[in-house]
Amino acid sequence: MHTYILKRLILTVPVLLGVTVLTFVIMRVMPGDAAIAIMTSGGQGGASQSDLARVRAELGVDKPLHIQYLNWMWSLVRLDLGNSWHSGRPIVEEIKLRFPVTFELAVLTVMVSVLIAIPVGVISALRQDSVVDYVFRAVSIFGLTMPSFWTGTLILFCLVVWFNWFPPMGFTGFFENPLVNLQQIMWPALAVGYYLSAYLARMTRSTMLEVLRQEYIRTAWSKGLRARAVVIRHALKNTLLPVVTLAGIQIAVALEGSVVAESIFMLPGMGLALVSAIQLRDYPVIQTFMLVLTLIVMVVNLLVDITYGWLDPRIRYK
């Protein structure tokens, strides 16, 4: 197991290198001059071509592409993540500020997704083709079709219109005030979690149906075991294998796709900052954030794979 983990960690290096090349190339190929973005912040400000040339030289974007890439790589080797071209703030400060928010949202989102999906999927499978099954499946499909930004906006307006209540202003960290934090982050987690739970619930249902048809389950029933024992002790664990895979992917989705939830619910996360950086062609921020997010996704995938070994003792890593 340790060898396996070490191998996987070593494999992250070429993957990250590939991501650096991809991100670098895409940003340079994408239309939009970073110098214009800086000089026109807001679309006005008046700039001449000579001003732009000076700014390009200051930013280093007038150098050949391979030199720019190597300069960036060298700074990464020295663990110098650089500063934002627009705010001038160190990027490491931005990550320290924003990553915990995005991570908390992603974790809560997946928790909500799992809390909704697994019971719904299991009950649906146990009550296959009943009214309960149809209702749950309809709710799942509804979640699949309704985009999370719409659900989020709907939640917000229901709170305001029906309860005259709005989440507290000014994001508060979990360790500052857990209650206020939960009041702020619960709703985006619910909106995105509901959307993601749809996939998970359907996967749980179909896998559970497959598992319930296995001979050992029939044996368990015929032995007279209680439903709780059959479903939870025997069937659920085997159902969870593909579900865990999907949940792991969902963490990645939640991490990368948090921008809408962050925008609607005013969360200072990485998603929103990344979108803003892309709009402003803030290359250092984009490149660094992509690296960080890639690294996290790889670690999550590794944890998911390790979880398999715990769920299914037949799986052993060499």
Add this chain to the structure above:
Amino acid sequence: MHWPKALRHNSVLAALLLAGVACAPAAPAAVTPSAAPTSAPAPAPALTSANATATSVPSVSTPRPALPATPTRVATPVPAVQPGEKPVYGGVMSIVQRGEPPSLNAVKDSSITTHHVIFPIYEYLLRRDPTAPWDKIIPDLAESWEVSPNGLQYTFRLRKDVKWQDGKPFTAEDAAFFLRLKADPPVTRIALTAYYRSITKVDVVDPYTVRVTLARPDSVFLLHLSESRQGIPPAHLMKDADGKYTDKVLDTQAVGTGPFKLKEWKHGVSVALERNPQYRIKELPYLDGITYYIIPDRATQFAAFRSGRVDITSVGGGTYLTPAELQIVQSQLAGKVSIYYIKTALQYTVRFNPSKKPFDDLRVRQAAHLATDRQTALKLLADGVGAIGGAFYPSPWAMPQQEVLTMPGFRQPKDQDAAKAKQLMADAGYTNGTDVVMAVRQEDQNAAVWFQNELRKIGIRATLRVLAQVPYWESGSKREFPAYFGLLSMPTGHPDDVAEYYVSSGQIFSQLSDAKLDAMFDDVAQTVDVAEARKKSIALDRYISVEQVYGVVLVHPDGYRAAWNRVRNLHLDGAGQLDSQRYEDTWKTGE
């Protein structure tokens, strides 16, 4: 087969627990009038316009006139301060902020998202009167000024009672530093330097007098000094250890002489200001602080306001109240909320590139101008809120509205103009129409689609190339497309605000090379007599909009903001989008 009870019970319990915690009522935002500032100022005197002077507390007891009743404006008469109503000290006012400021740097950054939050922190040499129309300039840090007869020298006498937030005195050295910085920037990234291009010399005459010498008369010099992004930063903080210029401190600090100072900037969350105890008017401000909450999403902005979590809605294009929101405010919040009409100085404009077909032909440009139904544009693109005009926002510097509405292209009905437009297209050789690609910013594509249909009526089949902001400006700098559609702004209402789109002096936004146009812009800027300058500006507007049709302005959209009535003595509907927002004499009651 039974439901596993534990599974069912646990999930229900978990859901109930989460719902209970999340719905725990938050403490209502209470406004507790705090004790008066520790310097124990005397209670604010009952002020009228009779005893208000440039150095005393601005008048707060003069009832504000009701807004003019026009069919398109629904702004409520601003609740007059009641007789006997005294300002209340204390409370923190909250305002919606539409986006994270890229920095707090007043000299480097010209974006409205930055200046919206730092406006209460800085003062200017001169300021536009927030309670008066466009360009009524009043003293600010300069308590008086003189202009030499030839219009080449301006002498500013500065207030002597002004201190920076760190207690150091504001002197002529600070004013001179600012003017020199703008006139001769030591680094590339200094914003709005075009406003100061005519300065040749800045002299410190004495500790409280600064003299500016211009290369040529500039009728808009004072107006530019008063523009809402000309906050004066502290010279003593803008040198590094080697004495070289640096504005890095301003990236994250806003250090001014205004009524408020920066308390905390929580990135992505809020910018909080607090009372500046060094402010020159000891009785002010009334508020303990102002918090700008960063709310990027449009719907969330209104939800936060409606629920009472924030006191005032946002400022800036795209954030004013929509018709639906206006209707909610009028029907459900009547009597609790006031609506303010905002002269945004924005314009939906398509700028033609005369170096590319078909707009290299004046007849085609004129056809586009004649075909555009401005009244429908006002209704559809601006929800009926705004004005119809030429290249300049309706103000004393633009063609008079009464004249504009009778001119071809602007008038109703459109039959005659539409027929003439088709004739012009035929004369230009486009009997069967023509295809054209028009670049449009992402945010403006709805308006562009409408204009696309207008062009189709005269046979111009326009394809929209929708671009994000940065590629849009980059494309414009390369003059790639025949036409560029977008939302522009004129912060001061003066033609200089849009000169960069029309003059040919190497500015990246301009598509044109017209020596006569360049000369006309210069002439307006250099005419000292304001009345004469305005006449020339009107001629310039006519030249751009009607004679040469370098652009078609569809509509000048205005907007509405709203504020809860617990906030008193607001001047949101003053000149410009920001000028009224220093809040030095605003207070908040507990209602």
